[in-house]
Amino acid sequence: MKYCVECGSEYQDHVTQCADCSEIQLVDAAEMRRRGLPLPHERDTREFIRVGTAEDPLTAEEFVRLLEAEHIPVFSRARRAGTVDVLTTGNPHPWWEILVPEEFTQKASELIAQSKAKMDASADENAQAAEDEELENEQASAPGTAS
Numbered sequence: 001m002k003y004c005v006e007c008g009s010e011y012q013d014h015v016t017q018c019a020d021c022s023e024i025q026l027v028d029a030a031e032m033r034r035r036g037l038p039l040p041h042e043r044d045t046r047e048f049i050r051v052g053t054a055e056d057p058l059t060a061e062e063f064v065r066l067l068e069a070e071h072i073p074v075f076s077r078a079r080r081a082g083t084v085d086v087l088t089t090g091n092p093h094p095w096w097e098i099l100v101p102e103e104f105t106q107k108a109s110e111l112i113a114q115s116k117a118k119m120d121a122s123a124d125e126n127a128q129a130a131e132d133e134e135l136e137n138e139q140a141s142a143p144g145t146a147s
């Protein structure tokens with residue numbers, strides 16, 4: 001049997017793509033386990049909860065690696081922005097959600113929050129460096145007029 005990593009549907013081995021989720025590759029049960037994905041018959045007993053979101057696949061991958069390092073079963077899933085998302089967030093871009101089993105949500109949320117804080121800090125540093133440079137240029141060309 002093979003399974004869709006997006007929706008979890010079960011397929012015969014000769015099928016290569018999910019009928020519902022186009023371009024989603026099917027994997028075998030061992031790979032589903034490796035990714036911490038529930039098989040269809042396990043779905044009811046294991047809830048996966050969204051603990052974070054990412055705006056690009058690299059960030060999503062980083063969160064997954066971070067949680068895997070802590071032995072938390074985790075997977076990320078691309079969400080295509082549908083009409084509902086556009087209406088509610090005004091954001092037409094795709095985004096990624098990070099999901100873990102219910103029992104790991106607190107630990108995973110904390111790890112993601114820490115990681116995001118770190119990312120924001122380095123983004124701030126870069127912005128600050130650019131600002132300083134701009135300020136120096138302004139002061140050099142027009143002293144006293146920088147607002």
Ligand SMILES: [Zn+2]
Binds near residue numbers: 006007009020021
């Ligand atoms: Zn599917």
